[in-house]
Every structure is written in C-alpha cells, then in structure tokens.
Amino acid sequence: MTFAQAKWNEPSINQLSEHGKVGYHAVPTDERATVDFIPKTLRRSRPLALPEVSEIEVIRHYTRLSQENFGVDLGLYPLGSCTMKYNPKVCDLIAASQKIQELHPYQDQKTVQGILALLYEASDRLAKIVGVEKMTLQPAAGAQGEYTGLMLIRAYQHDRNEGYRDEIIVPDSAHGTNPASAAMAGYKVVEVRSNPSGCVDTDALKSAVGRRTAGLMITNPNTLGIFEHEILEIAGLVHDAGGLLYYDGANLNAIMGKAKPGDMGFDIVHLNLHKTFATPHGGGGPGSGPVGVTSALTSYLPVPTVEFDGKKYYLDYNKPKTIGKIRAFHGNVAVVLRAYAYILLHGAEGLETASDVAVLNANYLAQKLRRVKGFSLPFAEGVPRKHEFVLSASQLLKETGVSALQVAKRLLDFGVHPPTVYFPLIVEEAMMMEPTETVSKQELDAMVRAFQKISDEAYAASDRLKTAPHATSVTRIDEAKANRPKTMKLTWRSPPTTA
Amino acid sequence: MGWLSAVHPYIPNSDNGIRKRLLEEIGVGSVDQLFQDIPNSIRSNAGLAIPRKLSEMETRRYVEASLAKNQSTRDILSFLGAGVWPHHVPAAIDSIISRGEFLTSYTPYQPEISQGMLQSMFEYQSLICDLTEMDYANASLYDWSTALGEAARMTVRVTERNEFIVPHYIHPERLGTLKNYCDPAEIQIVAVAQDRRTGAVDLSDLRRKVSDRTAGVYLEWPSFLGFMDGSCDEVADLAHKNGSLLVVGCEPTSLGSLKTPGELGADIAVGEGQPLGNHMNYGGPLLGIFACKGEGLLRHMPGRIIGSTTTQDGQQVAYCMALQTREQHIRRGKATSNICTNETLLALAAAMYLSLLGPAGLAELSAIIAKRTAYAIEQLSTLRGVKAPEFDAFHYMEFTVNFDRAGKKVSEINEALLEAGIQGGLDLSKHFPELGQTALYCFTEVHTERDIDMLRDELRVILGGQSN
Numbered sequence: 001m002t003f004a005q006a007k008w009n010e011p012s013i014n015q016l017s018e019h020g021k022v023g024y025h026a027v028p029t030d031e032r033a034t035v036d037f038i039p040k041t042l043r044r045s046r047p048l049a050l051p052e053v054s055e056i057e058v059i060r061h062y063t064r065l066s067q068e069n070f071g072v073d074l075g076l077y078p079l080g081s082c083t084m085k086y087n088p089k090v091c092d093l094i095a096a097s098q099k100i101q102e103l104h105p106y107q108d109q110k111t112v113q114g115i116l117a118l119l120y121e122a123s124d125r126l127a128k129i130v131g132v133e134k135m136t137l138q139p140a141a142g143a144q145g146e147y148t149g150l151m152l153i154r155a156y157q158h159d160r161n162e163g164y165r166d167e168i169i170v171p172d173s174a175h176g177t178n179p180a181s182a183a184m185a186g187y188k189v190v191e192v193r194s195n196p197s198g199c200v201d202t203d204a205l206k207s208a209v210g211r212r213t214a215g216l217m218i219t220n221p222n223t224l225g226i227f228e229h230e231i232l233e234i235a236g237l238v239h240d241a242g243g244l245l246y247y248d249g250a251n252l253n254a255i256m257g258k259a260k261p262g263d264m265g266f267d268i269v270h271l272n273l274h275k276t277f278a279t280p281h282g283g284g285g286p287g288s289g290p291v292g293v294t295s296a297l298t299s300y301l302p303v304p305t306v307e308f309d310g311k312k313y314y315l316d317y318n319k320p321k322t323i324g325k326i327r328a329f330h331g332n333v334a335v336v337l338r339a340y341a342y343i344l345l346h347g348a349e350g351l352e353t354a355s356d357v358a359v360l361n362a363n364y365l366a367q368k369l370r371r372v373k374g375f376s377l378p379f380a381e382g383v384p385r386k387h388e389f390v391l392s393a394s395q396l397l398k399e400t401g402v403s404a405l406q407v408a409k410r411l412l413d414f415g416v417h418p419p420t421v422y423f424p425l426i427v428e429e430a431m432m433m434e435p436t437e438t439v440s441k442q443e444l445d446a447m448v449r450a451f452q453k454i455s456d457e458a459y460a461a462s463d464r465l466k467t468a469p470h471a472t473s474v475t476r477i478d479e480a481k482a483n484r485p486k487t488m489k490l491t492w493r494s495p496p497t498t499a
Numbered sequence: 500m501g502w503l504s505a506v507h508p509y510i511p512n513s514d515n516g517i518r519k520r521l522l523e524e525i526g527v528g529s530v531d532q533l534f535q536d537i538p539n540s541i542r543s544n545a546g547l548a549i550p551r552k553l554s555e556m557e558t559r560r561y562v563e564a565s566l567a568k569n570q571s572t573r574d575i576l577s578f579l580g581a582g583v584w585p586h587h588v589p590a591a592i593d594s595i596i597s598r599g600e601f602l603t604s605y606t607p608y609q610p611e612i613s614q615g616m617l618q619s620m621f622e623y624q625s626l627i628c629d630l631t632e633m634d635y636a637n638a639s640l641y642d643w644s645t646a647l648g649e650a651a652r653m654t655v656r657v658t659e660r661n662e663f664i665v666p667h668y669i670h671p672e673r674l675g676t677l678k679n680y681c682d683p684a685e686i687q688i689v690a691v692a693q694d695r696r697t698g699a700v701d702l703s704d705l706r707r708k709v710s711d712r713t714a715g716v717y718l719e720w721p722s723f724l725g726f727m728d729g730s731c732d733e734v735a736d737l738a739h740k741n742g743s744l745l746v747v748g749c750e751p752t753s754l755g756s757l758k759t760p761g762e763l764g765a766d767i768a769v770g771e772g773q774p775l776g777n778h779m780n781y782g783g784p785l786l787g788i789f790a791c792k793g794e795g796l797l798r799h800m801p802g803r804i805i806g807s808t809t810t811q812d813g814q815q816v817a818y819c820m821a822l823q824t825r826e827q828h829i830r831r832g833k834a835t836s837n838i839c840t841n842e843t844l845l846a847l848a849a850a851m852y853l854s855l856l857g858p859a860g861l862a863e864l865s866a867i868i869a870k871r872t873a874y875a876i877e878q879l880s881t882l883r884g885v886k887a888p889e890f891d892a893f894h895y896m897e898f899t900v901n902f903d904r905a906g907k908k909v910s911e912i913n914e915a916l917l918e919a920g921i922q923g924g925l926d927l928s929k930h931f932p933e934l935g936q937t938a939l940y941c942f943t944e945v946h947t948e949r950d951i952d953m954l955r956d957e958l959r960v961i962l963g964g965q966s967n
Contacts (some may be wrong), residue, residue, distance in 0.1 A: 005612065009815065009816075010618065012618070012621075012622060012625075013622050013626075013850070013854050014622075014625070017857075021857070022855075022856070022857050022859060022860050023589075023591070023854060023855035023856070023857065023860075024589045024591070024852075024855035024856055024860060025860065025863075026586075026587065026856060026860060026863065026864040026867065026944050027863050027864065027866075027867045027944060028867075028944075028947070031867065033863050033866035033867035033869075033870050034863075034866055035756050035862060035866055036866075037866050037869035037870045037873060038756045038757065038865070038866065038869050038893070038895075039893050042727055042757055042758060042893060043756055043757065043758065044632075044754065044756065044757060044758050044759050044762060045758070045762060046632070046762070047858060048629065048630070048754075048755065048858035048861060048862065049629040049858070050626065050629055050630070050853050050854070050856070050857050050858045050861060051854050051857060052857040052858065052859070053854055053855075053857065055589075055591050055855060058591060058851055058854050058855055059591055059594070059595065061854075062595045062619065062847075062851060063595065063598070064615075065614070065615035065616075065618055065619055066595070066598045066600040066601050066615050067600060067615065068614040068615035068618070069600045069601055069604050069612075069613055069614065069615030069616050070600070070604060070612040070613060071599050071600050071601065071602065071603035071604035072599070072603035072604075073599030073600065073602075073603045074599070074600065074603075077603075077605065079605055079608070082605055084603075084605055085509075086509050087602070087603055088509055088555075090555045090558060090559055092597065092602075093559070094558075094559060094562050094563070096593070097563070097566055098571055098573055099566040099567065099569045099571050100566065100569075100571075100780060100781065101571075101588075101778035101779065101780055102571040102572045102573050102585075102778065102779060103569060103571050103572065103779060103780070103781040104572055104577055104579045104583060104585065104779050104781070104782075104922070105583055105779070105781050105782030105783075106579045106581060106583075106925050107570075107572075107577065107579065107922055108913065108917050108922060110917070111569065111570040111575065111917070111922070112569050112570075112781070113568045113569070114565040114566045114567060114568030114569040115565075115566065115569050115781055117565050117568070118562065118565050118566070125549045128547060128548050128549050129547055129549065131543075140641035140642070140645070140783070140784065140840075140842075141641065141838070141839065141840035141841070142839065142840060143827070143837040143838055143839045143840065144641060144645070144837075144838075146837065147837060150683075151679055151683070154683065176826075176827040176828040176829070176830075176831045176834075176839075177827050177828075177837050177839050179827075179831040179832035180827035180830070180831055180832060180834040180836070180837035181837040182832065183832040183833070183834075183837075184652075184683070184684075184836065184837050185683045186682075186683030186684060186685070187683075189831075189832040226536075227536050227537055229536050229537065229538055231538075231541070232538065232540065232541065255537070256547065257543060257546050257547045258534050258537060258542065258543060259537050259541045259542055259543055260541075260543055263541045263543065264541050272840075274840065278509075280602045280603050280844075281603070281604065281605050281606070281840070282596075282601070282602055282604075282842075282843050282844030282845075282847075283601055283602075283604045283605070283606070283607065283613075283616035283619075283620075283843040283844060283847070284605070284606040284607070284616070284620075284638070284639075284803065284840065284841050284843030284844075285639070285784070285840045285841040285842045285843045285844065285845075286783075286784035286840070286842050286843075286844060286845065287840035288784075289840075323679060324675040324676075324678060324679060325644070325672050325675030325676045325678075325679065326676060326679055327641055327642055327644055327645050327676055327783075328582055328583075328642050328643065328644040328670070328672040328673060328676060328782065328785065329582070329583065329642075329672065329781075329782025329783055329785075330781065330782050330783065331782075331783050332780075332783040332784040333780055333781040333782060333783050334778075334780040334781075334783065334784060335783075335784060337562070340562075341558055341562055343549065344550075344552070344553050344557075344558045344561060344562070345509075345552060345553060345554075345555065345558050346507075346552050347549065347550055347551040347552025347553065348546050348547035348548070348549050348550070348551060348552075349546070349551060349552060350507055350510075350552045351547060351549075352546060352547065353507055353510060353513050354507075354510060356530045357510050357512050357513055357518070357530075359530070359533050359534070360512065360518060360521055360522070360530050360533065361512060361521070363525060363527065363533055364521045364524065364525055367524075367525040368524075368525075383536060384527075384532070384533040384534075384535075384536060386533075408609065409609075409611065412609065412611055412612050417605075417609060417612065418609055420608070423828070437509075437510045437512070437513075438509050438510060438511070439511065439512075440511035440512060441511070441512055441517055441520070441521060469611050469612070472611040472612045472614075473611070473612075473614045473615075474610075474611055474614055474810050474815050474817045475611070475810045475811070475812065475814075475815070476611065476810060476811045477610050477611055477808060477809075477810055477811065477817045477818075477819050478808050478809055478810065478811045478813070478817075479610070479808065479819050479820075481808040481809060482806035482807070482808035482818075482819050482820075482821045483806070483821055483822060483823075485794070487808070488806060488821065489806055489807040489808070490621075490624060490635050490797075490804055490805070490806050490807075490821060491621075491624050491625040491628045491634075491635065491636070492621075492622075492625040492807075493625060493628060493629070494807075
C-alpha cells in the first residue's frame with residue numbers, strides 16, 4: 001500500500017472571491033429585504049469583507065481541503081490518551097435526525113419527552129459503567145469536566161467550612177489539562193513524582209497530602225498505560241487527609257467491565273465521550289465531558305439534571321446547593337446521543353470486549369515495537385500495559401541522531417498518524433501510543449513494519465528519513481516562522497488593519 | 500448466542516482465533532492475564548449492569564422510537580430564541596462536515612497531515628475577524644457563555660484588576676456560567692442598571708460603578724432582550740477612560756448590517772456562532788466566538804490559534820498551530836485556559852456559512868430578520884393588553900412581549916399556545932420579576948409573515964378575542 005495525500009495547493013477561500021457571486025440565499029425568493037429595515041445610526045460603516053463565492057466553489061474548496069486531512073476513517077490514528085477509535089456510522093445517522101437537530105433547549109418539556117428519556121438513560125448507563133451515583137451531562141469537553149469536578153470539590157468543601165483546602169495534587173505523568181484546570185479553579189498545584197515502576201510514589205504522596213489537600217487528580221491506568229495497582233492505598237491517603245479523589249476519564253477505555261472508578265475510591269469522575277464512547281472528534285471538537293459523583297456530592301451538580309418521576313421525564317432546576325451553570329443549556333446533546341447509541345450497540349459484553357481487545361492490541365504492539373532497534377519500553381518492563389504504552393526513542397537518538405519527532409514525521413509517509421510525542425514528560429523521546437480496539441492485526445503489523453523500516457533508515461543515516469514527510473500534502477512545516485512576531489500571520493488580513 | 504454475534508463489527512480482533520494468534524505471538528496465555536495487575540478487591544467480576552447489545556437495526560429502531568415522541572421546531576411553530584436561534588442550515592454544510600476526513604480527525608498536532616482542517620480554521624479565524632472587525636480570533640471556545648467567562652478572566656489578567664461589570668439584563672445562563680468562571684479567581688461581578696424605558700445602560704450608574712478595580716465592562720449587542728443599546732458609545736468611552744477593557748457580546752447574523760464590536764471599540768468580542776450554519780441540537784454543541792484587538796491582548800487569549808507559515812524549504816504556504824505556549828499541553832498550570840477540545844467542526848460550518856452567504860447574503864439575512872422583527876412587533880401590538888416590546892429601542896430578532904394588562908400569566912398563555920401547536924416565547928417572569936408577565940419572542944428568516952399572523956390570531960383568541 002502506498003500512501004499519497006492529495007496536494008491541491010488550495011488557495012484561501014477569499015482568493016476565490018469575485019464580486020457578484022453568492023453561494024446561498026437565506027431570503028425567500030419573492031421577498032425583498034434591504035438595509036432600510038435597520039436605522040442608519042446602527043449600521044456598520046465599513047462594508048463586510050466576506051468572500052463572494054458560489055456553492056460549487058465552496059464545496060470544491062472544502063472537499064479539497066478534506067482530502068488534505070487525515071482521520072480515523074483513513075487509517076491508524078494511535079494518538080496516546082486520545083482514544084481515536086472508529087466512530088460507528090449509525091451513531092452519526094441517528095444524531096442527524098431532525099427530531100434532535102431542530103429541537104430548541106427551552107421547548108415545553110411535554111414536547112421533548114423522547115430526548116429527555118434518551119438523556120436520562122445515557123446518564124444512567126454512564127453512571128453504571130463507572131460506578132457512581134449520578135452524572136451531569138453538561139460539560140462540553142474533558143477539560144470542562146475537570147473544571148466542573150473541581151468546582152464540585154470546592155463547593156463541597158466550602159460547605160463543610162474547609163475553604164482552607166487550596167491544593168490539588170497531580171502526578172508528574174498527568175495530562176496537561178489537570179494542572180491547568182486546577183490552577184483555573186483557584187488551586188495551587190502540587191506535583192508528586194512517579195516511582196520506578198511508573199506509578200504514583202506513595203511515599204511522595206504521603207508527604208504531599210495534608211490539611212490543605214483539596215483533592216488528587218489521577219487517571220487510572222495512568223498515561224504510561226500502567227494500572228495504578230496501589231489505587232486503594234492512594235485513595236486511603238487522600239481520604240484520610242480529608243481530600244477527594246478525582247478520576248480523569250481519558251483512559252477509561254482500558255477498564256470497562258473490568259474495574260470501576262467508583263470501586264477504586266474515586267469521588268468524582270469525568271468521561272470523554274469523544275474518546276471511550278466513540279463520538280467523532282471533528283478535528284478538535286465537539287466533545288462531551290460528563291461528570292459523575294458519589295452520593296455525597298450529588299446535591300452540588302450543575303442544573304438542570306434530567307429526572308424521571310415514574311410518568312414523565314423532566315429537567316430539575318431545584319437544587320439549592322447546586323454550583324449552577326458551567327455552560328449554557330444542557331450539554332453537547334448531539335454528542336451524548338451518539339455516545340448512547342454506541343453504548344446500545346455494544347451492551348455490557350461489547351464494552352468489555354472493547355476494553356479486552358484495546359488492551360490486547362496495545363500489548364501486542366508494545367511487545368513488537370520494543371524489539372525494534374533503537375526503541376525501548378521504559379518503566380516496569382514486565383508489567384502488562386493497558387490501553388496504551390509509551391515507547392522511548394532515546395536510544396535511537398543517541399545512536400543515530402534521529403529524534404522521536406523525526407520518527408513521527410517519517411511515519412506520516414506510511415499513511416498512519418504518529419503517536420503522541422514528547423508526552424508524558426517523564427519519558428525521554430516519548431512516543432505514546434494507543435491503537436484502540438478498532439484496529440486489525442494487519443494494521444498493527446503494518447505499523448511494526450513501518451517502525452522497523454524507520455529504524456533501518458536511521459541506522460543507515462538515510463536522507464529519506466531526515467527530510468520526511470514526503471507523502472503528505474505539504475513537506476515539513478516551518479513552525480517557528482508561525483510564532484516569530486515578524487512573520488506571524490494569524491488571519492489573511494495580517495498584519496491587522498485596525499491595530 | 501450464535502458464533503457470529505460474539506464477533507464485533509467494530510472490533511476486528513474480537514474473533515477468538517485472531518485473539519489467540521495475537522496472544523501467542525507475545526507469549527501471553529490469555530487476555531485475562533493482561534488484567535491481573537488489577538487487584539481482586541476492585542475487579543468487577545459480575546460485568547457491567549447495563550443491557551445487552553443491540554444490532555445496528557435494533558439500535559436505530561430503539562432510538563428512533565424514543566425520538567418520535569419529540570415535537571421539533573419543524574413539527575410545531577416555535578418562537579424561542581434566547582441564546583440558540585432557529586435558522587435554515589444550507590445542505591452544503593452538512594455535506595462537508597460529514598466527510599470522514601474532517602469528522603474523524605483529531606486536534607491537528609501533526610500539521611503536515613492535517614493541512615485541510617488547519618487551513619479551514621485559519622479561514623474561520625479570518626472570517627470572524629472580518630465579521631467582527633477585530634484583529635485576532637481563536638479557533639473556537641465551547642459557547643458564548645464560556646467565551647464570556649474566559650473574557651472576564653482575560654480582562655483581569657491583562658489589567659491586574661478584579662471587577663467585571665455586566666448589564667442587568669443578561670442571559671441568566673450566561674451569568675451563571677460567568678460566575679463559575681469568576682468565583683475561583685476572586686473576580687467580583689458587578690451588575691450595572693439599564694434604563695427601564697429604553698434598556699440602554701444607565702450611564703450614571705455605570706459612572707458610579709467603574710473604578711480602578713474595574714478590569715472589564717461587558718456590553719451586549721444586541722442585548723439578551725433584543726434591543727440595541729443606545730448608550731453603547733458612551734459605555735465604550737467610560738470603560739476606556741477608566742483603563743478598563745471593553746468586552747462586546749454579539750450575535751453574528753446581526754453583523755451583516757449592524758455596527759461591529761470592532762467599530763464599537765471592543766477590546767474583546769465574544770458571541771455565539773450557532774446561527775452560522777449549525778443546528779440547534781437541543782442546545783449543544785454550540786460555538787463560542789472569541790476575538791481580540793492588538794498583539795498585547797493576543798498573548799493573553801485562551802484557546803487554539805492557527806497561523807499561516809510556509810514549508811521549511813519556503814516553497815509552499817502551510818498552516819500550523821501558533822502561540823502554543825499559551826496552552827495547557829505546553830504550559831500546564833500556567834496556561835491561559837484549560838481548554839483543549841473545542842468546537843472545531845462547528846467553526847468549520849461557520850466558515851462555510853459565511854462564505855456561502857458572502858457580504859450581500861449576510862446583509863440580506865440580517866435585513867430579513869429585522870423586517871420580520873418589525874412585522875411581529877407591529878402585529879403583536881394590535882393585541883389588547885399586550886405591550887410589544889417593553890423597551891423603546893430598535894430590536895433585532897428578539898423582543899419582549901408583556902401580558903400584564905391582559906391579566907394572564909405567560910405560563911398559561913404558553914400552555915394554551917401549545918395546544919394550538921405553537922411554542923411561545925421564553926417566560927422571563929422568574930428571571931426578571933420587575934418585567935412582570937413578560938416573554939422573549941424570537942423571529943428569524945425561518946418564520947413567514949403567515950406564521951406571525953397565526954401567532955397573533957391565536958394570542959387574540961387566548962387573550963379573549965379583543966384588539967387594541
């Protein structure tokens with residue numbers, strides 16, 4: 001198989017503009033609507049500078065651009081901690097129903113019983129999967145779920161006159177959003193180191209917890225793909241100090257049906273529906289980050305929650321202790337419904353199979369790749385990984401001068417998306433890889449062959465490797481230029497005319 | 500269960516034979532062995548307590564049976580807006596955003612293989628800057644309310660002050676979200692009064708409230724209640740003379756004809772991009788617009804920003820993420836925001852929408868919305884006991900309808916309307932009790948004059964059959 005991405009050298013949409021063209025009429029044919037309906041004093045004084053293009057030009061432009069973009073539908077996309085699994089098409093088809101798309105969030109609840117029922121069921125299933133009492137579907141993404149969770153911790157502790165708790169502990173292997181969310185929620189971030197087996201160092205944690213501990217944010221399995229087997233002890237340490245335990249759900253795909261965060265002692269859990277529950281990531285969003293809590297925290301959840309009184313479903317705003325709103329309306333509903341369809345398609349047994357095979361695939365790939373010259377699997381070699389693993393290219397760099405980034409760029413030529421590179425920070429030349437359960441053995445083997453080829457090229461000092469990528473729509477990009485003040489260009493009007 | 504149903508259509512290696520081969524090659528006895536490091540005390544041995552799987556056909560039937568119980572705004576005649584507005588979405592947009600190359604891609608961390616989405620986001624940012632007359636836009640935030648929250652925090656970072664002034668008539672959900680973005684940063688939210696007759700910001704109250712603690716002043720254009728604020732220029736002036744930043748919240752279709760945030764003197768513009776080619780989807784996902792002026796502010800901007808550059812050989816235009824040192828994946832606890840996943844696909848839809856309509860099309864759209872609004876005001880004003888609108892100002896797309904003199908509650912009226920297949924406006928009586936029995940009605944290009952006549956006639960019947 002040879003990969004060659006389209007190279008359209010497509011101009012910007014404004015460069016296709018020609019005065020007089022239009023791509024869509026919003027106004028009924030027989031009607032005239034002119035600017036006279038708007039008072040002169042309120043009108044914009046400069047004319048709009050939007051492009052003038054017809055529909056076919058817009059379609060061709062964005063179809064060509066789509067051909068210069070890589071998605072799960074095209075090939076292996078093993079970005080670690082991103083869970084880029086296949087997104088079943090029927091879920092999109094369901095979400096495209098006008099009975100969802102054309103619903104307004106303030107409609108009389110009698111007219112939306114169908115969607116409320118589905119949201120209620122989705123919330124119930126998610127709560128059961130992670131072992132918590134209740135979920136809110138409101139957060140728009142994982143990071144917003146984290147922020148919501150931290151606001152819940154804050155409200156709970158303030159309610160108990162424990163406002164002095166101002167520290168959130170995160171492991172040094174944590175996702176970047178964890179410390180960012182904690183800082184944004186007004187907490188001081190305390191980092192604890194990992195031990196040689198890649199897990200939280202419980203001695204370091206012991207000295208980190210105390211009267212000021214509001215909580216610990218952790219993902220399990222962690223970003224090395226290793227299960228934090230001392231999680232009960234960790235939970236005990238945090239709880240004994242009066243803190244709460246927060247589960248970052250980015251890595252849930254490893255353990256569905258195997259172990260529930262609720263049973264591990266977690267008080268708050270966020271989920272990334274665009275990861276574990278297969279909703280398409282849309283090039284960066286939308287996502288959805290529902291948050292689940294144990295019974296002690298349910299009264300603080302954002303409003304409204306979806307409830308059922310035995311006869312009808314309703315939105316409950318009557319929560320005196322609620323933290324209120326974390327965003328407008330009821331959450332990314334169209335994303336939640338896709339995720340619920342995914343849950344229906346899998347059922348209890350299917351979700352467990354997903355975790356089984358995600359872990360099997362990751363271990364298969366890890367064992368194959370660590371044997372490729374120049375690569376290693378740091379931390380706890382004998383311990384099985386879960387859904388992901390972190391390979392190090394440090395030996396390759398030392399022996400050939402080829403970095404993880406160069407390996408990543410060369411991988412592009414093989415029609416696969418490279419793994420996450422240089423994360424987690426505790427691994428040198430890190431390549432964090434999560435194949436997911438939706439990849440075949442053939443694809444995994446092709447990935448191994450690609451790594452083998454790149455290793456060979458590295459040791460043979462191949463130019464082909466150093467000048468990669470070759471098969472993508474553009475060759476290696478000058479990212480520094482995009483960031484230097486003199487050459488930075490962030491809109492097509494740059495430098496800005498109003499500055 | 501038959502043999503085939505044990506194999507999952509989305510999980511290629513779910514077949515036992517294939518699993519066995521994978522296990523053999525890495526010398527592991529069973530899949531279960533890979534989970535043996537999970538302590539027994541927390542293993543879920545009973546499996547998940549959720550129903551068994553359904554086939555694709557069964558799933559579709561199950562969900563569609565439930566959805567059939569919904570009456571959408573196509574089934575009933577709805578006049579709801581208030582933060583999510585009904586518009587027709589051009590077919591071209593749904594067609595493009597369903598393409599797997601866009602739909603199933605991740606955040607473009609590897610720019611060489613992600614040029615399509617990167618260029619699209621560069622175009623979105625450029626189009627938003629053209630629309631709002633601002634210098635820089637990010638590639639989206641979650642929605643208007645969170646964009647406002649981020650804007651408030653940004654004004655505080657920039658000015659090192661800690662108060663943020665908002666108008667009294669602000670969307671309650673927007674205010675609620677703002678509170679949750681401000682509280683942990685110890686930012687005080689200060690409400691400024693609005694004139695009971697015109698809705699305009701009460702300048703003497705604003706003068707009393709601005710101080711050397713004021714980081715930002717927030718103005719909505721149009722306001723939550725649909726009126727255009729007659730004191731916008733004075734508000735901008737007051738804010739700037741006080742060394743505060745002006746944040747303008749806008750509804751994007753209005754900018755087809757109305758003054759832009761840039762022209763009003765905004766330092767930061769926020770807004771809701773849903774009207775630009777995105778479905779209402781029961782309120783989510785939405786599209787948070789965020790733009791700012793000047794390089795000084797740019798460095799403080801939250802969210803992803805795409806830049807135009809070239810290939811390393813300088814031969815070709817190319818795009819990549821820029822100023823990533825503001826972001827959480829690099830800066831961790833010191834990032835300008837925790838946002839990672841945003842609303843890229845909706846931003847792509849917005850870029851397409853603005854391109855499809857073009858300058859004349861968007862101007863025409865805003866004009867037809869203004870025309871419908873004026874027509875609805877005229878028609879509802881013929882009803883006895885009805886005051887539409889409450890405020891003496893130009894209204895765009897939305898206005899308040901007061902029923903106090905008709906002696907009926909909004910909730911009763913909406914119940915009765917629904918029986919006639921009409922969803923009335925948002926009941927404001929709880930949010931703004933001083934407005935009495937008032938509802939917020941919304942009119943866009945999806946409403947015909949006949950629709951508005953039907954509303955008028957039905958209201959006349961409900962209110963007792965009398966005209967002014």
